[in-house]
Amino acid sequence: MSIPVKELQLISKIRGSVPGKGKDLDRGIGDDCSVFGRRGEGRWMVSTDMLVDNVHFNRSWHDPHLLGRKCIAVNLSDIAAMGGVPRFILISACLSEEITENWISSWYEGVQEIIAEHGCLLIGGDTVLGKEVNFSITVLGECIGENPIYRNGAQVGDGVFVSGELGSSAAGLELCRKLDGSMNIAGLPYLPFINAHLDPIPQVELGQILAKTGMVSAMQDISDGLATDLGHIVKESGVQARISETLLPVSTKLSEISNYLDVNILDLALRGGEDYQLVFTIKKEALDSFECSVDNLEIQNVTRIGTITGGSGVVLEDKEEQFSDISFSGYEHS
Amino acid sequence: MSIPVKELQLISKIRGSVPGKGKDLDRGIGDDCSVFGRRGEGRWMVSTDMLVDNVHFNRSWHDPHLLGRKCIAVNLSDIAAMGGVPRFILISACLSEEITENWISSWYEGVQEIIAEHGCLLIGGDTVLGKEVNFSITVLGECIGENPIYRNGAQVGDGVFVSGELGSSAAGLELCRKLDGSMNIAGLPYLPFINAHLDPIPQVELGQILAKTGMVSAMQDISDGLATDLGHIVKESGVQARISETLLPVSTKLSEISNYLDVNILDLALRGGEDYQLVFTIKKEALDSFECSVDNLEIQNVTRIGTITGGSGVVLEDKEEQFSDISFSGYEHS
Numbered sequence: 001m002s003i004p005v006k007e008l009q010l011i012s013k014i015r016g017s018v019p020g021k022g023k024d025l026d027r028g029i030g031d032d033c034s035v036f037g038r039r040g041e042g043r044w045m046v047s048t049d050m051l052v053d054n055v056h057f058n059r060s061w062h063d064p065h066l067l068g069r070k071c072i073a074v075n076l077s078d079i080a081a082m083g084g085v086p087r088f089i090l091i092s093a094c095l096s097e098e099i100t101e102n103w104i105s106s107w108y109e110g111v112q113e114i115i116a117e118h119g120c121l122l123i124g125g126d127t128v129l130g131k132e133v134n135f136s137i138t139v140l141g142e143c144i145g146e147n148p149i150y151r152n153g154a155q156v157g158d159g160v161f162v163s164g165e166l167g168s169s170a171a172g173l174e175l176c177r178k179l180d181g182s183m184n185i186a187g188l189p190y191l192p193f194i195n196a197h198l199d200p201i202p203q204v205e206l207g208q209i210l211a212k213t214g215m216v217s218a219m220q221d222i223s224d225g226l227a228t229d230l231g232h233i234v235k236e237s238g239v240q241a242r243i244s245e246t247l248l249p250v251s252t253k254l255s256e257i258s259n260y261l262d263v264n265i266l267d268l269a270l271r272g273g274e275d276y277q278l279v280f281t282i283k284k285e286a287l288d289s290f291e292c293s294v295d296n297l298e299i300q301n302v303t304r305i306g307t308i309t310g311g312s313g314v315v316l317e318d319k320e321e322q323f324s325d326i327s328f329s330g331y332e333h334s
Numbered sequence: 335m336s337i338p339v340k341e342l343q344l345i346s347k348i349r350g351s352v353p354g355k356g357k358d359l360d361r362g363i364g365d366d367c368s369v370f371g372r373r374g375e376g377r378w379m380v381s382t383d384m385l386v387d388n389v390h391f392n393r394s395w396h397d398p399h400l401l402g403r404k405c406i407a408v409n410l411s412d413i414a415a416m417g418g419v420p421r422f423i424l425i426s427a428c429l430s431e432e433i434t435e436n437w438i439s440s441w442y443e444g445v446q447e448i449i450a451e452h453g454c455l456l457i458g459g460d461t462v463l464g465k466e467v468n469f470s471i472t473v474l475g476e477c478i479g480e481n482p483i484y485r486n487g488a489q490v491g492d493g494v495f496v497s498g499e500l501g502s503s504a505a506g507l508e509l510c511r512k513l514d515g516s517m518n519i520a521g522l523p524y525l526p527f528i529n530a531h532l533d534p535i536p537q538v539e540l541g542q543i544l545a546k547t548g549m550v551s552a553m554q555d556i557s558d559g560l561a562t563d564l565g566h567i568v569k570e571s572g573v574q575a576r577i578s579e580t581l582l583p584v585s586t587k588l589s590e591i592s593n594y595l596d597v598n599i600l601d602l603a604l605r606g607g608e609d610y611q612l613v614f615t616i617k618k619e620a621l622d623s624f625e626c627s628v629d630n631l632e633i634q635n636v637t638r639i640g641t642i643t644g645g646s647g648v649v650l651e652d653k654e655e656q657f658s659d660i661s662f663s664g665y666e667h668s
Binding site: 010011013014017018019022024025028029033034036037038041042044046047048049050052053054055056087088090091092093094095104105108112121122123124125126127128129130131132134136138140142 | 344345347348351352353356358359362363367368370371372375376378380381382383384386387388389390421422424425426427428429438439442446455456457458459460461462463464465466468470472474476
């Protein structure tokens with residue numbers, strides 16, 4: 001589903017009408033989080049996400065405990081993308097008549113579990129009875145040092161990296177759709193893919209490790225697909241990213257699963273949303289040192305996929321050494 | 335509409351499972367805002383409210399420009415209730431297919447207008463296309479000094495005050511319901527009541543003035559009706575409030591309108607929601623000085639309605655000098 005005109009119009013009106021900076025505001029709309037607070041004192045980051053029934057989740061296959069975890073995880077991922085420390089959570093929940101007490105109890109247990117795992121506190125919220133289930137989550141995080149990592153710092157010569165594997169969540173979503181109605185997932189093959197979709201792990205610890213290296217020039221999380229999210233980095237930084245198909249990290253089973261699902265594996269890796277991994281650039285002068293840390297496993301689970309160059313957009317070199325612009329061809333929640 | 339069991343259950347689960355204080359957290363769930371930040375540095379307050387179509391507003395009579403204003407106003411009112419300075423706003427909007435571009439443009443103009451009036455900045459949000467219109471707003475404010483005004487500071491002997499007039503918004507809501515479908519409000523009698531409902535004014539400036547006096551022991555905004563909201567103060571403070579029917583400030587026209595609507599005027603004043611005025615207590619030792627400031631119009635638009643005593647609950651002395659407990663008999667959004 002593409003973003004409808006009204007939504008785009010509202011987003012564009014908002015973007016055009018608000019300042020990116022202000023008194024006590026280091027970064028406004030246009031990054032994973034906004035950053036506020038007085039210079040010289042602790043600075044805070046804040047982000048909010050709204051998850052709507054049948055848009056962002058499907059209760060027929062999403063266990064409420066895992067959904068509770070995911071509602072928080074997608075917000076923690078925004079803090080991870082800035083290298084911050086998540087601290088406080090606010091939850092507004094619109095429930096509907098058909099939600100049972102067991103369902104909401106299980107959902108809240110999932111929320112509590114992941115909040116505790118990340119040492120956060122639930123500090124506020126609102127509840128409403130409406131017609132459509134809707135969870136609106138706000139997360140507050142703390143900056144490590146004065147400067148969080150923004151999207152707009154990538155420069156020519158920097159290396160492009162991603163964490164984890166790409167396309168697993170999108171493959172999991174397709175599996176859930178295919179199996180709709182027969183979802184006893186415990187015995188299923190491809191369970192890791194289904195879990196990647198139902199219970200994504202926000203890369204909070206990795207984000208902090210990366211922030212502390214001082215080597216990262218730009219970062220964001222992969223929520224709408226690598227093509228779209230790396231597209232945000234290059235657009236905000238005024239540069240081009242050139243990445244190679246052969247370097248994209250995917251699960252060894254993704255090929256098998258893409259055959260089973262009859263979907264293109266490259267589509268899953270480039271355009272699949274909700275991996276909640278990180279895409280980031282490492283400063284040119286720090287590349288050797290960073291790659292050494294990766295080789296020595298001091299920094300785990302990251303893969304170099306390309307380089308920042310002059311120009312604009314995201315360019316993919318395919319296996320036949322042909323180049324194509326793949327910017328903003330990503331996934332929208334559907 | 336009373337709060338359904340599932341909502342109560344979720345609220346009670348949440349209340350029971352979260353701490354009221356924590357590292358960098360001075361106040362968690364259970365007041366108008368939560369208060370966070372490091373001692374000795376600027377402290378922040380945060381609150382969130384969710385407004386759902388046909389629960390909190392009715393698009394058939396709520397002009398979108400005024401609704402945009404109200405979505406922000408009800409959040410600013412939470413900051414006012416702590417004596418804080420509102421600074422930053424995040425908006426998540428779930429729109430539905432039936433929302434026109436004109437409607438959402440007008441709504442957003444209302445949002446921009448009230449944000450500008452209060453010197454705030456819009457710093458984040460999310461947009462979704464769903465089936466039910468839902469606005470989730472988060473507001474961040476700054477504490478004046480180290481200590482915001484909480485609900486739990488009222489002590490025996492303190493005076494009980496309210497700002498503005500009571501029941502006007504509830505009367506306006508009843509008028510809107512009665513006139514549904516014939517709402518050319520410009521020429522209507524009782525327009526101030528309709529405006530009180532459609533375009534409430536959060537008492538941000540008064541909240542700050544009161545906070546700066548150092549005389550206020552407890553405060554909260556009147557969103558669910560005086561009986562309920564004063565009930566929160568006495569419950570959190572472990573005291574009783576005794577208020578007098580003859581002292582309740584109501585518009586001189588409220589009697590006329592309550593006849594026209596065939597509703598009880600005392601019900602409107604005690605149980606009518608959404609006035610977004612302030613109810614607060616003044617420390618016993620500061621009462622003379624405070625009442626002198628009120629008499630000299632240094633502090634305007636406030637009325638003493640009673641006194642804090644030992645015991646529990648909110649007790650009303652009626653015109654026949656009979657006493658009755660009216661705690662928690664307030665309005666729920668309907």
